[in-house]
Amino acid sequence: MKEHSEVWIARPKKQQETFYRYLKEADALYGAGLKVDEELLSHAPNIKVISNVSVGYDNLDMEAITKRGIIATHTPTVLIDTMADTMFGLMLATARRMPELHRMVKEGQWKKPMTSEFFGTNVHHKKLGIIGMGRIGEEVARRASVGFHMDVTYHNRTRKPEAEAQTGASFAEDIDELLETSDFIMLMTPLTDATHHMIGAETFRKMKQSAIFLNGGRGAVVVEEELIDALHQGEIAGAGLDVFEKEPLHPESPLLSMDNVVTLPHIGTATHETRHAMYVDAAKQCIDGVLGKRPEHVIQGG
Numbered sequence: 503m504k505e506h507s508e509v510w511i512a513r514p515k516k517q518q519e520t521f522y523r524y525l526k527e528a529d530a531l532y533g534a535g536l537k538v539d540e541e542l543l544s545h546a547p548n549i550k551v552i553s554n555v556s557v558g559y560d561n562l563d564m565e566a567i568t569k570r571g572i573i574a575t576h577t578p579t580v581l582i583d584t585m586a587d588t589m590f591g592l593m594l595a596t597a598r599r600m601p602e603l604h605r606m607v608k609e610g611q612w613k614k615p616m617t618s619e620f621f622g623t624n625v626h627h628k629k630l631g632i633i634g635m636g637r638i639g640e641e642v643a644r645r646a647s648v649g650f651h652m653d654v655t656y657h658n659r660t661r662k663p664e665a666e667a668q669t670g671a672s673f674a675e676d677i678d679e680l681l682e683t684s685d686f687i688m689l690m691t692p693l694t695d696a697t698h699h700m701i702g703a704e705t706f707r708k709m710k711q712s713a714i715f716l717n718g719g720r721g722a723v724v725v726e727e728e729l730i731d732a733l734h735q736g737e738i739a740g741a742g743l744d745v746f747e748k749e750p751l752h753p754e755s756p757l758l759s760m761d762n763v764v765t766l767p768h769i770g771t772a773t774h775e776t777r778h779a780m781y782v783d784a785a786k787q788c789i790d791g792v793l794g795k796r797p798e799h800v801i802q803g804g
């Protein structure tokens with residue numbers, strides 16, 4: 503055990519040489535979004551713990567990490583409510599066309615009472631389909647059924663009777679049933695080999711033409727080009743997106759010129775309180791791991 507600890511900070515891309523020099527000595531790696539693969543690990547012979555400041559861990563090659571006996575941790579609990587709030591905000595903003603109308607007012611285009619071509623669609627009492635009923639999905643379901651009287655259906659790898667009892671959501675074993683009947687379809691799965699490009703042209707074709715699609719999971723779960731096509735062809739009515747296949751989103755993405763698409767810059771957890779809580783939680787995981795205590799939020803994988 504070292505008698506003192508040191509924290510080294512380096513930007514892996516901009517200061518790669520310094521970063522690798524630190525990595526050679528380091529016991530732990532702490533950060534967000536960094537791709538940790540065989541190549542990076544080959545520069546980190548002493549690492550015992552990798553602390554990811556996020557719940558998603560698609561940036562980590564878990565096979566390479568596990569085979570070296572390294573522990574990887576994440577921050578699954580402190581961000582649940584904030585993320586559920588973001589997804590609810592995104593659903594309301596898209597349905598009620600808030601960014602589009604906000605822009606109109608700011609640009610001095612509000613010159614007469616708003617007529618029906620500017621009306622939105624209700625969220626309350628509508629049908630919400632959640633794909634990926636995990637910690638965040640459940641919290642969205644609770645807000646939707648209790649607060650907005652929505653009829654909530656979910657599709658998940660496994661059925662969750664406890665979540666059904668707590669949130670009033672019902673299980674759709676067959677995803678098509680959810681796609682064909684929901685007014686809002688919210689994607690909240692992680693990005694894994696199984697979910698990569700799980701949502702594409704076929705999926706959008708099954709949705710109602712009036713449906714609004716929302717993605718808060720990861721961009722690459724969706725074939726973005728096919729989402730753009732579905733929007734162009736009017737197969738769905740709109741989309742609210744916090745995540746994209748390539749981030750930051752390219753300034754020339756067709757998504758940016760569509761009024762029926764609300765885009766956020768991956769800010770699902772970005773409040774002062776929640777980001778602080780994530781940093782503190784991740785630091786605790788990191789310290790426990792280095793001290794040989796099993797951290798609370800070890801990534802289980804799968």
Ligand SMILES: NC(=O)c1ccc[n+]([C@@H]2O[C@H](COP(=O)([O-])OP(=O)(O)OC[C@H]3O[C@@H](n4cnc5c(N)ncnc54)[C@H](O)[C@@H]3O)[C@@H](O)[C@H]2O)c1
Binds near residue numbers: 557
């Ligand atoms: N936009 C953001 O800022 C932001 C913030 C937090 C989390 N996220 C993303 O949201 C994801 C979910 O977070 P969580 O804490 O709810 O995770 P979670 O692990 O609690 O829930 C994920 C759910 O998806 C289900 N799932 C996995 N693969 C599936 C499949 N092929 N089909 C159907 N269901 C499947 C799992 O069974 C699980 O219930 C994260 O992995 C992350 O990628 C994004």
Ligand SMILES: O=C(O)[C@H](O)CO
Binds near residue numbers: 555
């Ligand atoms: O996975 C997460 O936690 C988010 O995407 C980053 O805040």
